[in-house]
Amino acid sequence: MGLSETTRRALRLTAGLRPDSDLSLFVGQALRRPQSVSALVPASDRLAAAMAAQIPEGPGPVVELGPGTGKITRRILGHGVAPEDLHLVEINDEFVSLLRQRFPELAVHHCGAQTLCDLGLPPLRAVVSGLPLLSFPAPLQARILRAAFRQLAPGAPFIQYTYGPSVPVSARLMQALKLTARRRNVVWGNLPPAQVLTLHRLHG
Ligand SMILES: C[S@@+](CC[C@H](N)C(=O)[O-])C[C@H]1O[C@@H](n2cnc3c(N)ncnc32)[C@H](O)[C@@H]1O
DSSP states (O other): OOOOHHHHHHHHHHHHHSOOHHHHHHHHHHHHSHHHHOOSSOOOHHHHHHHHTTOOSSSSOEEEEOOTTTHHHHHHHHTTOOGGGEEEEEOOHHHHHHHHHHOTTSEEEESOGGGGGGGOOOOBSEEEEOOOGGGSOHHHHHHHHHHHHHHBOTTOOEEEEESSSSOSSOHHHHHHTTEEEEEEEEETTSSSOEEEEEEEEOOO
16 A cells, blocks of 8 residues: 555655655655555654663573664664674665665664564564554564564563554454563654553463
């Protein structure tokens, strides 16, 4: 499904008002691939910081799904995750090129989040997701969450932001995968305001 002409005009205007090459790239990709990018602008710095703050200390790699231009990536590194422990999984070739230039010390995997299990990583400390889960069809949502929880260490969080008031995963899927959601923060200063939540797998 494409964006309406009004939305396209608003995006062009926004890009014109802020001479920021990341923003232009982001807007361009939002126009070309509305379903997978599914946002008008990247995460704000405040939202990025709120996401990174949810990463627990401890061993194991951290995977970021859908890093885009790397706004949250920067904050994850600032939070103290060692570069060798951070893996980026991005499906968009333009974003992958930018991320490889910008973060040469990181492993940037050019693939879909649904193939996370193929990367052969040890149990993960956390997954940080910038994926627009709400706009994904239910089967894709299910594949991504199944893959993530197969890789996460017991009790480790799947950290997600959403622009809606509720959990961006259907109750049916939450139940099928035995997941529970915890609301962590609302970032009012983001455009639009965003909610940070963590998903966990129930045990027993
Ligand atoms: C809403 S943007 C978020 C970008 C960035 N994390 C931020 O917050 O500004 C969604 C990102 O997810 C990526 N993406 C969409 N579907 C994906 C998939 N199946 N696997 C990996 N990345 C995906 C898009 O290319 C885009 O970079």
